[in-house]
Amino acid sequence: MPFIRIRQTPTPEVDLQTTYDAIVVGSGAAGGMAAHVLTSHGMKVLMLEAGKKFDINSELKSMEWPYEHPRRGVMPPSSHALSLNEYTVRQPPYAVGSPFRHVYSYVQGWGGSDYSKNIVVDEKDHPYSGTNYAWVRARLLGGKTNIWGRLALRLSDYDFKAKSHDGYGEDWPISYADLAPYYDKVDLYLGISGVKENLPHLPDSLFQRPNTLAAAEVTLRNTLKKMDRVLTPYRAGVTTDGLKHNKYRSKCFGRGACGRRAGGCDIHAAFDSPTGLIYPAMDTGHLTLRTNATAREVLVDPTTGKARGVAFVDTDSGRDYEARARVVVVAASTLESARLLLLSKSTTYPNGLANSSGHVGHNFCEHVMGPGVTGLVKDRIGQPRTLDDGRPGSFYVPRFRNLKDKNPSFIRGYGFEGGAGTTIFPEHAMETPGFGAGFKKSVRDRAGAYISMGGFGEVLPRFENYIDLDPALKDRWGIPTIRFHYKFGDNEKKMCQDMANAAQEMFEAAGFEILDVNRNMLTEGWSIHELGTARMGTDPKKSVLNQFQQSHDVKNLFVVDGSSHVSASCQNPTWTIMALAWRSCDYLATEFRKGNLS
Amino acid sequence: MSDHDNELSRRDVIKLGAAATAAVSLGVGHAEAQARVGGFLTDSEFAMLDELSEMIIPTDSHSPGARAANVAAFIDSRLAEAWDEKDRSDWRAGLARVDALCQQINGAPFMKSSAEQRSAVLTRMAQNENNPKAQEEIFFKELKSRVVYAYYTSEIGIKQEMEYKGNTYQVEFAGYDVSKER
Numbered sequence: 001m002p003f004i005r006i007r008q009t010p011t012p013e014v015d016l017q018t019t020y021d022a023i024v025v026g027s028g029a030a031g032g033m034a035a036h037v038l039t040s041h042g043m044k045v046l047m048l049e050a051g052k053k054f055d056i057n058s059e060l061k062s063m064e065w066p067y068e069h070p071r072r073g074v075m076p077p078s079s080h081a082l083s084l085n086e087y088t089v090r091q092p093p094y095a096v097g098s099p100f101r102h103v104y105s106y107v108q109g110w111g112g113s114d115y116s117k118n119i120v121v122d123e124k125d126h127p128y129s130g131t132n133y134a135w136v137r138a139r140l141l142g143g144k145t146n147i148w149g150r151l152a153l154r155l156s157d158y159d160f161k162a163k164s165h166d167g168y169g170e171d172w173p174i175s176y177a178d179l180a181p182y183y184d185k186v187d188l189y190l191g192i193s194g195v196k197e198n199l200p201h202l203p204d205s206l207f208q209r210p211n212t213l214a215a216a217e218v219t220l221r222n223t224l225k226k227m228d229r230v231l232t233p234y235r236a237g238v239t240t241d242g243l244k245h246n247k248y249r250s251k252c253f254g255r256g257a258c259g260r261r262a263g264g265c266d267i268h269a270a271f272d273s274p275t276g277l278i279y280p281a282m283d284t285g286h287l288t289l290r291t292n293a294t295a296r297e298v299l300v301d302p303t304t305g306k307a308r309g310v311a312f313v314d315t316d317s318g319r320d321y322e323a324r325a326r327v328v329v330v331a332a333s334t335l336e337s338a339r340l341l342l343l344s345k346s347t348t349y350p351n352g353l354a355n356s357s358g359h360v361g362h363n364f365c366e367h368v369m370g371p372g373v374t375g376l377v378k379d380r381i382g383q384p385r386t387l388d389d390g391r392p393g394s395f396y397v398p399r400f401r402n403l404k405d406k407n408p409s410f411i412r413g414y415g416f417e418g419g420a421g422t423t424i425f426p427e428h429a430m431e432t433p434g435f436g437a438g439f440k441k442s443v444r445d446r447a448g449a450y451i452s453m454g455g456f457g458e459v460l461p462r463f464e465n466y467i468d469l470d471p472a473l474k475d476r477w478g479i480p481t482i483r484f485h486y487k488f489g490d491n492e493k494k495m496c497q498d499m500a501n502a503a504q505e506m507f508e509a510a511g512f513e514i515l516d517v518n519r520n521m522l523t524e525g526w527s528i529h530e531l532g533t534a535r536m537g538t539d540p541k542k543s544v545l546n547q548f549q550q551s552h553d554v555k556n557l558f559v560v561d562g563s564s565h566v567s568a569s570c571q572n573p574t575w576t577i578m579a580l581a582w583r584s585c586d587y588l589a590t591e592f593r594k595g596n597l598s
Numbered sequence: 599m600s601d602h603d604n605e606l607s608r609r610d611v612i613k614l615g616a617a618a619t620a621a622v623s624l625g626v627g628h629a630e631a632q633a634r635v636g637g638f639l640t641d642s643e644f645a646m647l648d649e650l651s652e653m654i655i656p657t658d659s660h661s662p663g664a665r666a667a668n669v670a671a672f673i674d675s676r677l678a679e680a681w682d683e684k685d686r687s688d689w690r691a692g693l694a695r696v697d698a699l700c701q702q703i704n705g706a707p708f709m710k711s712s713a714e715q716r717s718a719v720l721t722r723m724a725q726n727e728n729n730p731k732a733q734e735e736i737f738f739k740e741l742k743s744r745v746v747y748a749y750y751t752s753e754i755g756i757k758q759e760m761e762y763k764g765n766t767y768q769v770e771f772a773g774y775d776v777s778k779e780r
Contacts, residue, residue, distance in 0.1 A: 062764055065753065065756070065765065067752050067756070071676065072747070077676075077681040099682075100681060134682045187711045195776060195777045196777075209771075210775060212772060212773030212776075213773050214773050215773075218774050221776065232645070233777075240771075253768055254768035254772060255766065255767060256764030366629040374689075385762075387763040387768075387772040388772055388773065389772070390771055391771035391773060392765070392771075413757065421773075422762070422764075424762050424765065425750055425751065426750055426760060430746055433724075433728070434724060435654040435720060435724055435742065436654070437656055440656065440658060440660075440663070440759070441656070441658070442659075443750075447760055467735070516681075
């Protein structure tokens with residue numbers, strides 16, 4: 001039973017005769033933020049979301065016990081989640097020829113998949129081609145913010161000025177000082193939990209009540225201090241003290257539901273775009289929401305060369321519509337935004353919209369995952385049972401490579417996410433040998449005695465890593481799909497070797513018994529942190545957008561999602577996506593008022 | 599598009615019918631096969647699974663075991679609706695293999711053997727758990743993983759055996775607040 005009853009302001013019907021001030025394509029972190037900021041400036045906004053709008057609270061049921069569900073949280077047997085092996089041995093499109101009625105990405109293989117099957121897309125409807133890629137998509141109001149991992153980190157000038165630091169790639173057209181006030185706004189408007197560490201490469205946020213650490217995590221934190229490294233409580237994009245200005249979200253009560261399933265938080269303590277941004281924007285009376293609306297083209301006025309609206313397909317009826325606006329804000333996710341720009345070919349823009357540089361779809365980057373370590377904490381064996389998952393996250397180990405020193409084999413860095421302690425399901429039971437009373441006691445005694453962490457490494461942006469449109473393959477609605485041309489490179493491989501070694505070294509130093517060291521990289525895409533396909537820059541020949549995420553070519557077109565990022569950093573992108581979108585939409589609204597965009 | 603598919607489709611019903619036919623051809627009475635509503639296993643197969651599950655996770659002084667947690671019923675209902683017919687045929691063959699192994703070791707079928715004799719059979723099945731090769735070794739891995747999942751997601755497994763204290767509202771987060779270190 002959800003205990004926050006969400007009453008949404010009734011949304012007006014889409015008026016296809018009206019010219020809106022702005023159309024926002026997409027409703028995730030970026031689109032939600034654009035809607036919030038533009039409506040707060042009084043602009044009339046139409047939001048187009050390709051997915052559905054449904055009562056997510058009735059879907060999530062965060063507090064349902066496993067045994068209250070007929071399949072203990074698992075989705076119906078007619079549905080299938082792609083495995084690592086399938087992503088490895090096969091090429092996309094992965095659902096072709098599958099005997100299952102529905103095929104989903106790997107996240108549906110996690111526990112509690114029945115609660116997220118209506119959040120992630122069915123691969124049968126949404127095929128893609130090219131090189132191996134584990135592409136996770138959520139098509140519904142709020143997009144992937146309904147299932148995000150909630151690690152909310154800032155970037156620093158080690159990222160924004162990375163080229164100046166090590167010579168590779170491009171600097172961002174902004175510095176930390178430009179974005180810091182907007183990070184602050186995001187912190188205060190949405191809520192974030194964490195502990196100040198005063199690290200130059202991982203700036204602190206304006207934190208609410210901090211997350212806590214389990215006993216073994218404290219041991220590791222103290223060990224890392226001696227190594228001049230840091231373990232900090234998970235910086236969770238979760239309001240732990242509540243938000244007086246938001247009636248749709250409760251503060252976190254440490255129910256332990258966060259780690260149990262892909263699906264989100266039905267008290268909305270964890271940030272999601274609908275309750276954090278979109279419902280409040282609707283309350284201004286300036287936002288019109290159209291769901292089941294897949295944008296297929298940004299329309300252009302051939303005489304002015306400016307964007308004039310968006311053509312979309314109704315996903316239920318398959319009918320085509322056109323909506324008009326003075327400004328178009330694309331926020332469909334890194335890959336879908338690039339796809340939309342490439343789909344928007346016209347006589348004025350034969351290579352696709354905003355693509356005079358030829359960089360749309362290119363410089364595609366993300367985080368590499370895989371290397372990690374699992375350890376046994378011997379002094380936790382046989383201890384009285386503690387509650388260790390009653391908190392909105394576990395721990396984060398920030399980057400320590402290539403800051404003051406210079407690693408001889410790779411550039412940039414990586415961080416680790418990890419956790420220790422008891423969880424509702426004792427995963428170690430699957431690995432505990434034997435059977436009978438001894439097996440049962442061993443599982444019981446060792447509950448909470450494990451600790452593990454896995455790395456997230458910066459993947460370098462490279463022009464030759466890109467997506468384009470498949471010349472033949474189309475999605476269920478007849479729209480050309482994405483074709484991947486993307487592989488990890490030598491820097492990622494060398495970084496991952498170091499990642500595994502460093503993980504092992506830290507656990508050994510903490511006195512944990514090493515049970516497993518994973519040295520393999522997971523399939524491209526696994527981090528769900530796609531970035532960079534329409535990057536910002538000062539040079540229109542080498543970039544798609546300016547520092548305000550405004551197209552160099554088309555002044556009334558903005559692309560405010562992760563596609564604008566110039567490099568991936570190793571820090572998770574969501575908070576930066578929202579800070580950038582806020583800054584750009586402030587600029588957009590000011591320019592709009594001055595008449596500079598129409 | 600995604601939807602809720604809790605009802606059986608026509609195709610599922612046909613597949614279940616095929617499973618029932620397979621049960622008959624294996625010499626299992628049709629009436630027996632249908633004795634438990636919604637299940638796949640015959641009564642005798644079910645009794646064997648129930649015993650095997652309790653041997654893997656038995657009742658002890660700390661908490662009730664797999665039998666009390668209705669582990670066999672959960673596994674049986676998942677088998678009944680499994681999408682791949684092979685899941686059902688592998689399980690039927692696996693249980694038959696346990697019986698055959700018991701006959702070979704003890705000279706009697708599994709359910710007619712003593713507790714010690716049954717334990718000897720399970721010990722044999724578990725002997726190469728990390729690298730199973732023989733049919734009964736592969737079946738042990740499958741059996742154990744299903745028993746473990748069903749037991750530790752049951753109310754007995756979560757609340758009595760593991761004494762899980764979460765899934766409830768906490769005034770303060772569990773653990774150490776390191777912001778108070780300095």
